[in-house]
Amino acid sequence: MANPVKGLHSPTIPSFEETLKTSYSHGLESIYKLENVDFSTVKPLHSINQPEIQTNIAKKADILLTEQSHQLELDLGTKYRTWIKAPLPQEPIQVLGLSRHAEKCLLDLGINQLERLLNGELQNISSLKTVGQGHLDEIAKQLKEYVGSQPQEKAYGIDWGSWLRALMSQCDRRKVELLLHKFELFDQLRLNSQEGMEIKRLPPEHQKIWKKDALAECCQLECRKKAIASLEEIADVFIKPWMLDREGIVKEKELIERLEQVSYQPELVKPILHFLREVYFEDLFAFRRFLVEVEPEVYCINKYIAHQYSEIVDCISSYFYKNSATYLVPELHNFVTKELLPHWKDMSLEFFMKAIRFSSLFRIRKDRQANLFVLLA
Numbered sequence: 248m249a250n251p252v253k254g255l256h257s258p259t260i261p262s263f264e265e266t267l268k269t270s271y272s273h274g275l276e277s278i279y280k281l282e283n284v285d286f287s288t289v290k291p292l293h294s295i296n297q298p299e300i301q302t303n304i305a306k307k308a309d310i311l312l313t314e315q316s317h318q319l320e321l322d323l324g325t326k327y328r329t330w331i332k333a334p335l336p337q338e339p340i341q342v343l344g345l346s347r348h349a350e351k352c353l354l355d356l357g358i359n360q361l362e363r364l365l366n367g368e369l370q371n372i373s374s375l376k377t378v379g380q381g382h383l384d385e386i387a388k389q390l391k392e393y394v395g396s397q398p399q400e401k402a403y404g405i406d407w408g409s410w411l412r413a414l415m416s417q418c419d420r421r422k423v424e425l426l427l428h429k430f431e432l433f434d435q436l437r438l439n440s441q442e443g444m445e446i447k448r449l450p451p452e453h454q455k456i457w458k459k460d461a462l463a464e465c466c467q468l469e470c471r472k473k474a475i476a477s478l479e480e481i482a483d484v485f486i487k488p489w490m491l492d493r494e495g496i497v498k499e500k501e502l503i504e505r506l507e508q509v510s511y512q513p514e515l516v517k518p519i520l521h522f523l524r525e526v527y528f529e530d531l532f533a534f535r536r537f538l539v540e541v542e543p544e545v546y547c548i549n550k551y552i553a554h555q556y557s558e559i560v561d562c563i564s565s566y567f568y569k570n571s572a573t574y575l576v577p578e579l580h581n582f583v584t585k586e587l588l589p590h591w592k593d594m595s596l597e598f599f600m601k602a603i604r605f606s607s608l609f610r611i612r613k614d615r616q617a618n619l620f621v622l623l624a
Contacts, residue, residue: 330401331480335394336362337413341420342437343389349382360416364390365399405481405506407515408435414474415465421446422461425454430522432515465526474527475536482537485509487548494598495552496605499532499544545605555591559602562586563609567623576600576611576619 338361340353356372358364369387372378397409412435415423420436425446427435438446449457464470489505490497497505503520507513523533538546539553547553562583566574574582580599587594603609603621610624 328484330403331405331477331484333398333400333402334406334409334413334477335397335399336360336365337416338409339412339416339420340364341439342412343386343393344437344439345386345389346382349385352378352382353386361390361394365394405485405510407510407512407519410477411435411519412437414470414477418464418470419461422457423465425449426458426461426465427522429458430518430525432518432522435515462526471527474523478523478533479537481506482534486534486537490548494595494601495548496541496556496598496601497546498605499546502532502534502546542605542607555598556602556605558587559583559594559599560606560608563603563606563621570623573620573622576603576621579621 339359340350340361342361343350345353352372353359353364356378358368364386369383369390373380373383397406411427411432415436420438421442424434424436424438424442427433486502486505493501503516506516506520510516520533524530527533528536532544535546538548539550541547541553541556547556563579566572566579566582580596583599584594600611603611608624609621611619611621613619
């Protein structure tokens with residue numbers, strides 16, 4: 248006797264033509280008959296590789312997101328963006344290391360910085376008789392090699408070398424290079440070999456004169472304004488939003504670490520700050536101008552946060568009726584919160600702890616049970 252189950256699972260699959268003939272009849276076969284179809288050419292449907300489709304969709308989505316990430320970022324001002332203007336276009340053409348004649352051709356045409364070359368100025372000067380094709384090729388080659396993959400418009404980090412070259416683009420580069428040696432900023436202006444040898448052969452008395460001249464050039468009003476404007480942009484883009492995530496108050500050491508994090512050459516941060524401190528800011532921290540200093544080397548993002556800090560410190564001080572008084576941190580936080588809450592929207596424990604730690608009036612210690620308590624410094 249044949250096995251009915253086995254018959255049901257027979258691997259033989261009927262053809263499309265046979266299925267059509269043996270299928271359920273509704274009496275309308277003559278109307279819907281497929282007269283012109285060659286059933287041997289009908290291809291069976293195959294299952295689609297779903298993971299492959301998902302992978303392709305994901306790849307396309309990543310590409311779209313990458314392309315749109317910068318397109319959708321509108322320039323609403325430095326306080327609302329994550330990039331600064333790239334300093335590269337403001338660098339002097341001398342950084343390209345051109346031959347004397349090629350460099351002179353550009354200077355005679357009033358092209359002192361890379362900006363015009365990056366904007367396609369070479370096409371406009373190619374018809375001039377004073378500039379030969381050889382020099383045009385040299386300029387184009389050197390420009391391409393120097394620029395490489397450097398950002399030309401939006402920079403999502405700080406290139407301090409490029410920033411310094413752009414800042415000093417109108418100064419005597421030889422004299423400024425000599426001045427920068429004092430701050431351990433060597434070879435940042437990209438002098439050619441002849442200019443380098445000229446500095447080395449300079450007598451000590453002439454070096455002093457050059458340094459004095461360079462300092463005077465750096466302190467010119469235009470150069471000073473340019474430095475302050477670019478530092479303010481850096482503060483608005485890279486420092487202040489970061490400070491907001493830290494209750495709006497940080498120490499100078501933390502600010503320096505932040506600058507190193509967002510710099511392409513973190514090793515240049517401290518020498519640059521030393522240079523700025525002495526040349527432009529009368530021996531003060533360069534970014535102090537854009538923040539509010541509430542304690543030595545402690546900065547708030549704005550006057551409002553600084554006022555809150557002062558209120559907390561004054562309120563805490565009022566509870567220390569004698570020098571030996573001590574309070575557990577939760578206890579003191581509860582007292583201060585109740586007192587200041589009527590005219591404060593909120594006071595986080597983190598901000599409260601920072602006010603105690605950053606103030607020179609208080610100290611935090613641990614008792615034997617590892618409880619934190621506050622006492623006068």
